[in-house]
Amino acid sequence: MTAPNRAATAPNRAPAAAPAGNIYDLGYRHYEGRRNGRGYAMWSLFVESLRGVWGFGRPMSAKAAPFVLAGLYALPALVQLAFSSVFAQRISSGEALQLLTYHDYFGNFSFLALFFCVAQAPELVCRDQRYQVLPLYFTRAMGRIEYALARLGSLVVALFILLLVPTLALFVGEVLMKPDTFKAIGDELPKALPSIPASALIAMGLGALSLAISSFSPRRAYSAIGIVAYILLMEAIPAALYSIGQTGGSTWTDKLFVLSPLTSLTGAVNWFFGQPLSSQDFAGTLTSGEYLAACVGSIVMMTAVLLYRYRRIPA
Numbered sequence: 001m002t003a004p005n006r007a008a009t010a011p012n013r014a015p016a017a018a019p020a021g022n023i024y025d026l027g028y029r030h031y032e033g034r035r036n037g038r039g040y041a042m043w044s045l046f047v048e049s050l051r052g053v054w055g056f057g058r059p060m061s062a063k064a065a066p067f068v069l070a071g072l073y074a075l076p077a078l079v080q081l082a083f084s085s086v087f088a089q090r091i092s093s094g095e096a097l098q099l100l101t102y103h104d105y106f107g108n109f110s111f112l113a114l115f116f117c118v119a120q121a122p123e124l125v126c127r128d129q130r131y132q133v134l135p136l137y138f139t140r141a142m143g144r145i146e147y148a149l150a151r152l153g154s155l156v157v158a159l160f161i162l163l164l165v166p167t168l169a170l171f172v173g174e175v176l177m178k179p180d181t182f183k184a185i186g187d188e189l190p191k192a193l194p195s196i197p198a199s200a201l202i203a204m205g206l207g208a209l210s211l212a213i214s215s216f217s218p219r220r221a222y223s224a225i226g227i228v229a230y231i232l233l234m235e236a237i238p239a240a241l242y243s244i245g246q247t248g249g250s251t252w253t254d255k256l257f258v259l260s261p262l263t264s265l266t267g268a269v270n271w272f273f274g275q276p277l278s279s280q281d282f283a284g285t286l287t288s289g290e291y292l293a294a295c296v297g298s299i300v301m302m303t304a305v306l307l308y309r310y311r312r313i314p315a
Contacts (some may be wrong), residue, residue: 007060026035030066041142042150049154053120065119073112076100077166081173088177102195103273105166106202107266107281113206113233114262117155118164121210124151129218134313144310152211152306159203167195201272202265205295208302210263215309237259242283254284258294267291 055063080087080100087097126132137147171192178184213230214223238256245253247308257263263282270277271288 035141038141038143038146040138042146045137045142045147045150046154048153049124049195050157052123053154053158067117069112069116071164072168073116073162074166076109076235077105077169077173081169081176084173084176087173091177100170102167102170103198103269103275105170106163106198106269110262110266113162113202114227116159117206117210118224118227120158121207121214122217122220123143123156123225124155125211125215126218126220126223127182129215129313132225144313145307148215148306148310148313152207152303155211156207158204159207160199163199163202164195167192167199173198173227194274198269198272201268201292201295201299204299205261205265208299208306211307215306231261235262238263239283254286257282257284257286258290261298264291264294264298268295 049055054066077100091097093177098110102163113304127213128137134147138144142150172186174191175181175184178187180184209230210227213226216225217226238253241256245251266290267277267282268291271292275288277286277288
């Protein structure tokens with residue numbers, strides 16, 4: 001018995017339909033203008049980041065922390081400005097007054113500048129990591145290095161403004177205390193000008209440090225805790241080792257103070273003003289020039305850590 005012919009009994013199958021589609025011209029115009037490139041993208045991110053640090057373009061609650069902290073930092077200088085006429089009368093009568101000066105202002109109120117960094121540095125970098133929007137930045141003209149530098153630059157400029165406002169208030173107050181305004185401006189200006197590079201150094205030091213630490217966590221609370229913990233540990237550990245070294249006769253432990261961020265910045269400020277370091281505020285044998293070198297090295301190291309982090313961050 002022969003097998004049935006399967007080819008003859010099989011039902012006729014229709015050939016598979018080829019995929020079909022239609023292309024519609026919706027009339028969109030192609031972009032033929034100038035492409036500004038990475039520089040413009042970096043500048044745009046810098047401007048938006050600087051606005052974000054101060055809370056512009058965001059709800060009123062976002063403006064509370066930066067403006068309150070900036071106001072508290074400038075308040076002592078503004079009070080001295082407001083009562084400049086009273087102080088001038090008391091000084092002319094021969095009374096000795098202890099007024100705020102340019103070189104010791106940051107040392108007295110550095111914790112407020114630190115709180116500004118704790119509040120605003122995580123705002124710049126943690127949100128993008130948490131909501132995973134970094135690929136949107138990196139798929140455009142902007143690269144990882146440009147992104148990190150734009151964020152860092154915005155925080156540094158914001159800190160520079162924060163630090164320079166009290167200096168301006170002190171300058172105006174000192175001028176108003178003198179009877180001859182034009183002569184007072186000429187005498188006071190050389191004393192106030194070192195505040196510009198000193199404020200720039202402080203802004204770069206605190207900005208690079210706080211942003212490098214903040215970039216390692218997508219949570220703002222963890223980043224803020226990390227900044228505070230780092231500062232406290234690096235201020236306390238060298239002081240403790242110095243105390244132990246003094247009792248044990250060690251002569252090198254005072255060099256560890258270059259690792260203390262706030263102490264190094266305060267000591268470096270004295271270098272710009274040519275002021276000697278007070279033995280009450282600075283222990284050991286380090287000079288203001290050595291503190292300045294430590295601050296420059298810290299800025300370079302923390303900036304390198306920030307750039308390395310964004311080269312490795314998944315996006």
